[in-house]
Amino acid sequence: MAHPDDAERTENAAGPVMTDRIRHYLGAWSAVSVVQFFVAEAAVIAAWRGPAPYTRRLNLISDLGQVHCGLHGTREVCSPLHTLMNVSFVLQGVGMVIAALLITSAVLRVAAYGPAVRAEARLSEGLARAGTRRTTPLPGFRARAAVALGVAPGGGRVSRHRAIVVPRAATLAVRILLGVAGAGVAVVGFVPQDSQEAVHLAGAGAYFLGGSLALVVLGVLWIRRTAAAWPVLLCGASAFAATVIGGAVALHVPEPGTLERFMGYPITAGIAVAGAVIAYRLGVPARQARALRRASR
Template sequence: MSPAPGAAPAVAFIPNVASTRHYIGAWAVLSVLQYFLAEAVVAMAWAGPRPYDLRTGYISDLGALRCGIYLGRDVCSPLNWLMNASFVVQGLGLLVGAILLTSGLLRVAARPGTRVDWSRRKPWLAAAAVRLLTGAAGVGTVVVGLVPEDAGSPWHYAGAVMYFAAGGAALVVLGILWLRKTGMAWFLLVCGGVSLAALTTGGLTHMRVPEPGTLERLMGYPVTVGMAAAGLVIAQRVHRHRKQRREAVASARATAG
């Protein structure tokens, strides 16, 4: 990270947007989109007495290890290993992003040349909270993949709630932090708000709704899409700045030659 001109490094600095660390972190977060492909493939391979219905079937049913009746539902997912692997990969992507994407980068929404003022504590705390919540969401979905719903452990449901709650909260905080920095901020706010509202509805109704699958997907899909959108913004800006740096170096070498 290079210090801002005319400012003490301890007070303000300009995040190195073009770093490889940030580029890898952005793509790690963006990789969560693989979940949708995995879910579609696993759902098509469903072998229950009736076709899998996204509106009434729980997401975790796709990762159930055994065929039979589970909590009154007929479940049979031959590709359960693929669904569970997808959960783990999704969680690891969020964890890697939470580790590699620095608070300074998140504060400026990956805008090159933007100064970070350390005296402003609220944006710093918000960026740190985004990283912490994103990491928690990643841990939650890793647990979901490692402990399927019919494994006889409460950790599966704890992991799912952690993903929905922490992921939704991370998007809301990031959306607020990115206001006036990118139009994507409003999309993140909507995604986070929808997820948290659906989670609250599920908790109040104990999921006793006509379409529990739809309600659960309103908890999870916005988190996945919102995280991917944030990763896309960062990846695009980091890629653009890296390209500009390479062109500047090439131009300087050509001039010197």
């Protein structure tokens, strides 16, 4: 029968230190929090007071955040709850920026898969120890790294280990793109379309392009690491394709609202899915430890 101390040791060995775990949890749930946009949008649409009913097919999302009632382009706009919509935009952006800052590349690039994260930590420690001596020859350097990883020297290329097979630059690109997209949608909230439209459009463009590309790269990185890779990749690819089309025609289509939502909705959904995957996997060691403690009683 397992001893309770075994569960404690398992939990301590299975995950990062508590501060790192809290950091990644905050980042993951910040990503999930972007779904508040859908709730806010529905509430603001319900309060719409334009001469014609608001429709997701014909009206743009930014119409909901316009401060003043009146004509904007060819659309009559009147959104009494514009403040709620703009606050939602800002919170969405803040959540994305926090996620980009707090979720480290080591966790993000392996979809928070525990064994790979721990192998990455062991590799970093091994390389740091080997690198402390400048006279260490390259073969010894690689051997120390392999030992730190638990890979026998000569038992395979260290560069092929699951902890480091994903290019670091790609993961860094995801975080940068996510941060740019978050800053962009925050600008959309701070600068409504009827104040400085050029700035507003620049923020929206950063969100659509940065968010969709971040999901495309992340989805590709996560293939073979989690089944969620495909929904994330699909969200990013569809949003990017819609963004290219929307930019090419300047949203001059019979249903501009529909096209814009194909540009934006998948980004929000994909980021929330990615955050949920990371949050769930971060909790696996603790759930395993609790199960072990229950089994030992």
